[in-house]
Amino acid sequence: MEKPKFKTVQEVVAAGGGLPDRYLQAPTGDDKGQPLNGPVPEMDIQAIDLSLLLTSSEAGREELSKLHSALSTWGVVQVMNHGITEAFLDKIYKLTKEFFALPTEEKHKYAREIGSIQGYGNDMILWDDQVLDWIDRLYITTYPEEQRQLKFWPELPVGFRETLHEYSMKQHLVIKQVCKAIARSLELEENSFLDMCGENATLDARFNMYPPCPSPDKVIGVRPHADKSAVTLLLPDKNVEGLQFLKDGKWYKAPFVSDTILIIVGDQMEIMSNGIYKSPVHRVVTNREKERVSVAIFCIPGVDKEIQPVEGLVSDARPRLYKPVTNYVELLNTYYLQGLRPIAASLI
Ligand SMILES: O=C(O)CCC(=O)C(=O)O
Ligand SMILES: [Fe+2]
Numbered sequence: 001m002e003k004p005k006f007k008t009v010q011e012v013v014a015a016g017g018g019l020p021d022r023y024l025q026a027p028t029g030d031d032k033g034q035p036l037n038g039p040v041p042e043m044d045i046q047a048i049d050l051s052l053l054l055t056s057s058e059a060g061r062e063e064l065s066k067l068h069s070a071l072s073t074w075g076v077v078q079v080m081n082h083g084i085t086e087a088f089l090d091k092i093y094k095l096t097k098e099f100f101a102l103p104t105e106e107k108h109k110y111a112r113e114i115g116s117i118q119g120y121g122n123d124m125i126l127w128d129d130q131v132l133d134w135i136d137r138l139y140i141t142t143y144p145e146e147q148r149q150l151k152f153w154p155e156l157p158v159g160f161r162e163t164l165h166e167y168s169m170k171q172h173l174v175i176k177q178v179c180k181a182i183a184r185s186l187e188l189e190e191n192s193f194l195d196m197c198g199e200n201a202t203l204d205a206r207f208n209m210y211p212p213c214p215s216p217d218k219v220i221g222v223r224p225h226a227d228k229s230a231v232t233l234l235l236p237d238k239n240v241e242g243l244q245f246l247k248d249g250k251w252y253k254a255p256f257v258s259d260t261i262l263i264i265v266g267d268q269m270e271i272m273s274n275g276i277y278k279s280p281v282h283r284v285v286t287n288r289e290k291e292r293v294s295v296a297i298f299c300i301p302g303v304d305k306e307i308q309p310v311e312g313l314v315s316d317a318r319p320r321l322y323k324p325v326t327n328y329v330e331l332l333n334t335y336y337l338q339g340l341r342p343i344a345a346s347l348i
Contacts, residue, residue, distance in 0.1 A: 008122050008136040011104060013211050023132050023219045034251050036285055037216040040244055043252040045070050047260050050174070051081040053181035054190075068185040075265040075280035076245060078257055079178070084170050086259045089235060091159075092167055096293045098157035099138065100209040110138065110152050119152045134219045134286050136209045142168035142297075143203035168203055168297075171233055175203065175299045178231055178263055186273060192310045193272055197230055198302035206296045210242065213286035221284035221292070226341060228332045229266030229298035230307075236262060240292040246281040254282075267343045268301055271322040274309035279343065303327045322346045 012020060025036070034040060048070065052063045070077040099107070112119030120138045123130070140152050142164060154160045179197070180190040194201075210221045221242055236243050236254060243254040254262065270279045284292075301307055308324035325331070325346045335342035 006122050006125065008104075008107075008120075009134055009211050010100065010136055010209070014104075019214050019219070022130070023134055024215075025131060025218055025220055035217060036220060037288075040251045040253050042255050043074060043076075043245060043247075045074055045077060045255065047078040047080045047257050049081045050079040050177055050181070051083070054177060054184070064181065064185045067181060071182065071185070071265055071277045074245060074247065075270075075278050076254070076282075077263050078255070078260040079174075079263055080257070080260045082174050082177075082261055084167075084174070084261070088167070088170070089259070089261075091163055092235065092295055093238065093293065095157055095160050095163055096207045096209075096295055099154055099160060099207065100136065100293065102154075102156060106156060107138075107154075110154055112139070118149060133223055134210060134213050134221050135284070136211070138207040140164070140205050140207075141202050142205050143172050144200070147202055164205065168205065171203060171297045174233060174261065175231065175297075178233075179299075182231070182269070182273075182277070186276060186313060188310060188312045192312065193230065193269070196272055196301065196305065196307060196310065197268075197299070198305040200302035200304070201230070202300045202302075204298045204300060206298065208284075208292075208294045208296065210284065210286055210292040212289055212291055214288065216286040216288050219286055221286045222282075224281050224283040226270075226279035226281050226343065227264055227266040227296075227298060228268070228329050228342065229264075229300055230268040230272070231266055231299050232264040233297040233299075234262040234264060235295045237292045237294055240287055240290045242284045242287060242292050243294070244283055244285060246283075251283070266298070267341075267346075268307050268325075268328055270343060271307050271325065271328075271346055272310055274313040274318060275321045276313060281341075300329060303329075321348060323348055 048063050048066050052060045107120050110120040112121040118139050123132050141147050179193045183190045183192045213219050244251040265277045265279045267279045306324045306326050309320050314320045323346050331342045331345050
């Protein structure tokens with residue numbers, strides 16, 4: 001398979017010679033006094049106890065109402081008591097750092113192929129004057145097992161493959177619980193969203209690396225976007241901030257509470273929930289001194305599944321806001337790289 005010719009950000013940095021123009025963002029003038037690397041307030045979201053969400057106790061009902069409030073306000077929530085130990089999350093973080101620290105030739109064994117999203121690389125380059133994000137990544141479909149393409153699963157660092165396998169099994173359980181809890185928070189039958197996403201829904205892992213950047217005022221780590229998933233589970237870097245969410249035209253930084261996972265509403269959950277929970281626009285800013293890593297797991301509905309507002313959330317008072325979509329992810333790249341939101345394709 002042909003591989004695209006590209007330089008990752010790590011290679012650009014290692015080559016020296018300054019910052020190439022193609023990473024420079026055009027000044028937009030619409031930053032409302034919040035320049036890319038300026039201070040931003042922190043989001044006020046609380047951590048929610050996932051182990052209580054599916055119980056029918058009083059405490060469970062309280063957690064569900066906290067979930068409803070966080071998702072309808074921010075579209076994002078932190079969960080604790082998710083059943084994955086801190087030691088295991090630390091191992092994921094450590095292996096991610098170790099992978100990106102490998103020699104270039106080793107990482108290129110897993111390089112993305114033309115026309116494929118999976119593998120190691122940088123932004124897909126679709127046109128000549130495309131401005132690039134300051135990020136390298138490794139993208140791998142991890143679940144269900146029969147959809148894995150092991151040629152993209154790094155053999156080094158030692159233990160990466162086994163740990164990713166274990167992590168995807170654990171994440172699958174968390175996603176199921178989260179989707180059930182989200183349905184319950186909307187007073188729906190708990191399998192409503194899982195059934196619509198189908199048995200063939202996939203989990204895609206995206207390992208992100210943001211090297212230190214000489215001009216954090218002019219360069220972006222990940223441009224503003226909402227996720228294409230139904231839901232995303234995110235492990236942001238524990239030590240280096242950078243992730244920000246947009247609310248009412250202002251950027252807020254994501255809090256970090258140790259041992260929690262961030263759950264982000266994706267576009268396809270926005271559609272299924274008939275817009276009650278909206279997929280939040282978020283971005284990542286760069287850091288002059290420190291590298292940053294994060295690991296996102298996207299839960300993507302089966303490619304043949306029709307995604308649309310679930311019946312229980314459509315009424316005369318709340319008419320259907322979205323048309324059914326299938327294989328939403330296909331729409332994404334062209335819209336995203338032009339700075340457009342693919343959800344516009346589904347709005348009625
Ligand atoms: O690096 C992060 O914290 C977020 C990355 C992100 O938004 C994504 O991978 O979709
Ligand atoms: Fe994202």
